[in-house]
Amino acid sequence: MDNHARQHMGEVLAEAYRAEDYLVNAHAVVIEMRTQRLPLGSWPQLELVRYLAKADLFALANEIFAPLHSTRHVRKYYMIGLYLSARQGHVVNAEEFYKLLMDNDWFMPVIQCWVMHAYAVAGRVETVVELFHQFFPKDSANGAVDARPTILHYTTIIFAYAERSDYDGLNHWLQAMLDAGHSPDGHVYNIILKSFSSRGEVDSVSAILDQMRSARIMPTHVHYTSVITLLAQRKDPIAAEAIYKRAVHEGVIPDRRMITTLMNAHVESGSWAGVVRVFDYLKESNNIRLLTIEVYNTLLKAYVHIGSPFQVVAALFRKLQRAGLRPDGHTYALVIQSACDAGLMNVAEDLFAEMEAKAQEWEPFHRLDAFVLTIIMAGHLRLGHKAYAKASEAFLKSIMDTDQNHRGWMTTGSRPAVLENLHSPLMLAHTNQSSPRDVERIFEAMIEAGGEPSIQSLTILSDVYRRTGNLKAINRVWPQIWQLAVRLSRVDGLFGGDDTDATDSPPRHSSLLCVPLSIYIDALSAAGQADAIPHIWNRARSNGFGFDSHNWNHLAIALVRAAELERAFEVLERVVLPYQRQSELSGARNSSPESPYTFDSKPPDLDDPASDSPMGRKKRRVLAVKITTSKSGSRLDMEESSTDFAHPLHILHNVMPSWSTWRPHTVTLKVLSQVLKHLQGGRLVQPVTASNEPQLPGTAEDSETRAKIASDILQRIYDNYPDTLRVITLYDRQQSRQDAINRLDDGWGTRW
Numbered sequence: 001m002d003n004h005a006r007q008h009m010g011e012v013l014a015e016a017y018r019a020e021d022y023l024v025n026a027h028a029v030v031i032e033m034r035t036q037r038l039p040l041g042s043w044p045q046l047e048l049v050r051y052l053a054k055a056d057l058f059a060l061a062n063e064i065f066a067p068l069h070s071t072r073h074v075r076k077y078y079m080i081g082l083y084l085s086a087r088q089g090h091v092v093n094a095e096e097f098y099k100l101l102m103d104n105d106w107f108m109p110v111i112q113c114w115v116m117h118a119y120a121v122a123g124r125v126e127t128v129v130e131l132f133h134q135f136f137p138k139d140s141a142n143g144a145v146d147a148r149p150t151i152l153h154y155t156t157i158i159f160a161y162a163e164r165s166d167y168d169g170l171n172h173w174l175q176a177m178l179d180a181g182h183s184p185d186g187h188v189y190n191i192i193l194k195s196f197s198s199r200g201e202v203d204s205v206s207a208i209l210d211q212m213r214s215a216r217i218m219p220t221h222v223h224y225t226s227v228i229t230l231l232a233q234r235k236d237p238i239a240a241e242a243i244y245k246r247a248v249h250e251g252v253i254p255d256r257r258m259i260t261t262l263m264n265a266h267v268e269s270g271s272w273a274g275v276v277r278v279f280d281y282l283k284e285s286n287n288i289r290l291l292t293i294e295v296y297n298t299l300l301k302a303y304v305h306i307g308s309p310f311q312v313v314a315a316l317f318r319k320l321q322r323a324g325l326r327p328d329g330h331t332y333a334l335v336i337q338s339a340c341d342a343g344l345m346n347v348a349e350d351l352f353a354e355m356e357a358k359a360q361e362w363e364p365f366h367r368l369d370a371f372v373l374t375i376i377m378a379g380h381l382r383l384g385h386k387a388y389a390k391a392s393e394a395f396l397k398s399i400m401d402t403d404q405n406h407r408g409w410m411t412t413g414s415r416p417a418v419l420e421n422l423h424s425p426l427m428l429a430h431t432n433q434s435s436p437r438d439v440e441r442i443f444e445a446m447i448e449a450g451g452e453p454s455i456q457s458l459t460i461l462s463d464v465y466r467r468t469g470n471l472k473a474i475n476r477v478w479p480q481i482w483q484l485a486v487r488l489s490r491v492d493g494l495f496g497g498d499d500t501d502a503t504d505s506p507p508r509h510s511s512l513l514c515v516p517l518s519i520y521i522d523a524l525s526a527a528g529q530a531d532a533i534p535h536i537w538n539r540a541r542s543n544g545f546g547f548d549s550h551n552w553n554h555l556a557i558a559l560v561r562a563a564e565l566e567r568a569f570e571v572l573e574r575v576v577l578p579y580q581r582q583s584e585l586s587g588a589r590n591s592s593p594e595s596p597y598t599f600d601s602k603p604p605d606l607d608d609p610a611s612d613s614p615m616g617r618k619k620r621r622v623l624a625v626k627i628t629t630s631k632s633g634s635r636l637d638m639e640e641s642s643t644d645f646a647h648p649l650h651i652l653h654n655v656m657p658s659w660s661t662w663r664p665h666t667v668t669l670k671v672l673s674q675v676l677k678h679l680q681g682g683r684l685v686q687p688v689t690a691s692n693e694p695q696l697p698g699t700a701e702d703s704e705t706r707a708k709i710a711s712d713i714l715q716r717i718y719d720n721y722p723d724t725l726r727v728i729t730l731y732d733r734q735q736s737r738q739d740a741i742n743r744l745d746d747g748w749g750t751r752w
Contacts, residue, residue, distance in 0.1 A: 007038045014040070018048050024292060027052065027060045028324075034067075042071035046080045053084045057292075059326060075106050086114040089121030113152045120160035125169065128160040151182040158188060162195035165416065170195060183215070190222050197230035198417070205230060206493030218250065225258045227494060232265035235511055237274055239491045240265035241599055246495070256282075260295050262596060267302045269511065272653030274598035275302045276589065279646045281596040296320055297330045302649055304334050307624020310342040312636050312648050319638070319645070329355065333372050340379030341625045348376050370399050371421060378425030382432075382622070392426055400449055419451035424460065431464040436473075439464045455484050459516040466523040474523050478516070485512045486543060513545045518554045525558035528690035533558055552576050553665040560671050563687035565679075565713055568672065569721040572664050577723050579662040589650050628652065664724075669731040676728065679714040682707035 010033040017026035026048055033040050045064055052061035061084055071077045082097035098115045101107065112135050119127040136149050154177035161169035170192070177184070184192075189212050196204040205227060212219055219227075224247040231240040244262050248254065254262075259282060266274030279299055282291060303313050317335045321327060332355040339348035352372055373395065380388035399422070423446040430438035443457060451457075458481050465473040489512055517540060524532050537555070541547075552575050559568035628636075636648040678685055684706045718725065 003038060006036070007033070007040070010038055011040060011044070014048070015044060018044075018051060021051075023048070023052055023055055023057060024060065027057075027064065030064055042068050043073055043076065046071070046073065046076050049080050049084060053080075053087045056087070058084075058088050059328065075101075075104070078104075078106070079111070082111055082114050086118040087121070089118055089123075091118045091122050091124070091127075094118035109150055110152065113150075113156050116153070116156045117159070120156060120163055123164060125160045125164050125166065128157055132157055149180065151177065151185065151188070154180065154182060155188050155191065159191050162191050165195065165198065167195065167199075186212075186217050186220060186223070189217065190226060193223055193226040194229075197226045197233075200230065200233060200488050202230065202487075202490055203493055209494070219247070219252070221247065221252050221255050221258045224252060224254075225261050228258065228261045228265060231491065232261060232268045234488050234491075235265075235269040236489070236491065237262075237265045237269045237271045238599055239494070241274075241597060243494060245597065256292060256295070259596060260298055263295070263298050264301070266598070267298060267305060270305065271598065272302065272306060272649060275299065276646045276650050276653070277593055277598050278596040280589075280591050281593045283646075284592045293320075293325050293328055293331065296325060296645065297328070297334065299645060299649070300331065300334045303652075304338050304341070305621065306649065306652055307341070307621045307628055308338070308648065308652060309625065309629040309636065310338050310344060310347070311629075313338040315638065316645060316648075323643070327358075329372075333375065336372055337375050338625075340375055340382075341622050342629070343379075343383060343622075345376070345379055345383070348379060352376060374422055374425055378428070381425065381429035392429070396422060396426060400445075416450070416452040416454070419446050419449050420454055420457055422446075423451070424456060427457065427460045431460055431467070434464065434467045436464045436468055436470065453480060453484070455481055455488070455512055455516065458484070459519065462516055462519045462523075466519050466526075469527070471523055471527045471529070474520060478520055481513070481516045485516075485545065488512060489544065511546050511548065513540055514548045514551055517545075517547075518550045521551070521554045521558050525561040525688065528561075528688045530558050530562035530564075530687070533562075549576060549579065549662045550665075553668045556664075556668050557671055560675060560685065561688040563685050565675055565685055566716060566720070568675070569717050569724050572668070572672070572724040572727070573721040576662065576664055577727065580664075582662075591644075664727055666731075669728055672724070673728050673732055676714070676717070676725075679710045679717075682710050684710050684713075 010029055014026050014029040014033070017023070017029060030040060030045060030048065045068060049061045049065045049068075052058070052064070065080065065084055068077060078097050078100050082094055082101065085091075085093035085097060094115050095118075098111055101111055112131070116128050116131050119125075119131065132149065132153060135153070136147055154173060157173045158170055158177070161167075161173060174184070174188075174192070177188075189208060193205060193208055196208065209219060209223070209227070212223070224243060227243050228240045231237075231243060240262055244254065244258070247258075259278065263275055263278035263282075266272070266278060275298075279295070282295060300313065300316060303316065313335055317327065317331065320331070332351060336348045336351045336355075339345070339351060355372065374392075377388055377392040377395065381392060423442050427439050427442045430442065439461060443461060446457065447453070458477050462474050462477050462481070465471075465477070517536070520536065521533055524530060524536075533555070552571055556568045556571040556576075559565070559571065636651055638644070638647060675685055682703075
């Protein structure tokens with residue numbers, strides 16, 4: 001085939017891919033044509049750049065755009081250059097292209113919006129407003145406006161305030177837009193939806209959806225993606241799937257981002273079967289444009305959150321590169337997190353250096369340097385590298401002192417979420433050192449910087465108070481946690497509307513309270529206030545909150561502290577051990593699902609246990625990494641030619657629960673073993689009291705009575721809880737063997 005024929009084939013193929021929205025493939029064709037030095041017109045390349053930029057595929061767009069500066073389509077080049085720069089928040093380039101267009105008298109109202117958009121993405125809201133007033137100055141005499149701004153101008157300002165999570169500013173400019181005679185359109189509604197979703201405002205999101213329907217603006221896949229994002233943040237895959245199904249029922253055709261967002265809802269909640277199913281659905285859709293790096297990043301996030309061995313994560317990372325996918329900052333952040341969880345700090349730092357070397361290929365305002373450095377510093381702090389404590393605080397101060405106009409890291413999420421991600425590692429480090437004053441200091445600094453109390457940050461405060469025995473402080477924090485959890489788990493309003501039945505709303509089954517509830521139960525029982533626990537537990541259940549194995553293990557210990565011994569054994573016999581056996585049953589995998597729905601075959605039940613994955617809980621995740629690394633052997637290995645990226649995750653989610661999740665904790669078995677020894681010795685277990693006063697010695701007759709009661713309790717435990725007794729016996733034998741080994745080691749050491 002001669003060059004002319006290959007050129008024509010390349011042009012047709014690139015245009016066909018672009019027209020069908022196979023943008024990554026279109027990019028690959030253009031790059032291959034350049035490699036073979038086949039000419040390709042600049043106009044179709046500029047059109048492809050526009051489509052890539054619109055899809056947020058900035059690295060690919062930049063690569064194609066860079067060599068086109070000598071094009072004869074100058075006006076088109078300037079317009080696309082401004083659009084590409086604006087989408088990335090690159091204000092210097094945007095201003096340059098805007099000036100070139102104005103100097104050539106190529107003005108269009110939309111280019112004003114684009115240069116404003118560049119500053120909005122960069123987080124420079126004040127400059128956006130200044131530009132608006134510069135473009136549309138008021139006459140000093142009568143206040144009239146020389147030129148009328150369009151709805152796009154107002155939308156850009158609303159977007160700028162939404163990106164900063166400034167809701168007063170957003171509402172002010174929304175009202176200004178209405179006063180100017182512009183009714184919100186679908187784009188404006190989506191900006192507002194995304195803003196409320198980032199704050200977890202379900203009631204506001206519900207009201208916006210109702211308002212849209214009243215205005216006869218039906219929600220699209222873009223709007224529903226914002227709602228599913230909100231539910232993912234709440235770790236509620238059941239409601240996320242229900243919203244997805246409602247959208248499809250309304251005729252919405254889900255795009256890649258909407259499907260990936262549903263997949264992320266499963267990741268965030270630890271619904272690993274759901275992650276695998278959605279990925280398989282995407283893979284089997286025969287639509288290669290769906291399988292972008294964003295999808296694989298979401299899958300990789302699942303591997304990190306479940307606590308996969310680092311070698312599995314690293315192998316998948318390299319396999320992605322060999323498959324022709326380009327890792328971005330999020331990819332590197334996840335692999336670095338995995339290395340830190342495994343304690344491989346040298347590897348993490350090498351990966352960071354590799355990321356920095358490639359960062360020049362990425363869009364300037366989507367780099368994650370600050371977050372990745374925070375991950376690495378948190379890894380050092382967890383390993384007890386004390387020298388990093390001061391360095392971490394200095395680093396945090398340096399990025400918080402950065403000029404507000406140059407905080408590229410602030411554009412990667414809502415302001416409260418970003419600030420929490422930056423401050424929480426230091427709060428955790430000081431918690432591990434039982435330093436409440438330092439935790440409070442970091443917490444207050446986060447709030448002063450514009451952050452907000454969240455379940456995570458309040459849980460960290462509760463934990464440090466528990467470690468230092470400050471029940472009074474925990475009692476102050478718990479009501480805040482409760483109110484947040486109830487507000488964040490309320491989703492009924494999302495399922496309103498004329499075309500829906502009240503029964504369409506899924507039952508609340510949230511794991512939001514699991515960690516803080518365990519901390520509160522432990523603190524109350526240790527302080528002799530176990531009588532308050534039944535009310536708190538029942539209130540949580542009646543409000544639809546689920547309990548994980550940590551909650552049940554903490555409840556068992558709390559019952560022992562309250563001298564409710566038989567009920568403590570019953571918790572293991574009736575709850576923990578049955579769920580452990582259930583988790584050992586291997587789940588079948590349909591690798592070619594016709595839908596991404598996970599809960600059709602098994603509808604959710606309020607009495608089902610909450611997801612008990614390591615997820616974002618650093619200690620549990622680190623422990624999971626140790627266990628999976630030691631126990632997995634070769635069963636997580638992938639064939640070199642295999643393209644089944646979800647296979648190790650499927651294996652892990654089937655074996656992981658019985659390894660480390662739904663099981664009696666070692667400390668629980670130790671406590672129950674001590675209870676048995678106590679009862680076997682004819683002694684009763686005394687409840688922990690608030691005063692911790694020792695019990696006065698009784699008479700010989702009292703001793704005989706107590707021994708008889710102890711014997712009766714012991715017999716009932718033998719009769720009613722055989723499975724729990726077997727587990728405790730096995731634990732005792734293992735401890736005896738370990739003690740014998742330790743004694744032999746000591747003896748060997750003394751001889752030599």
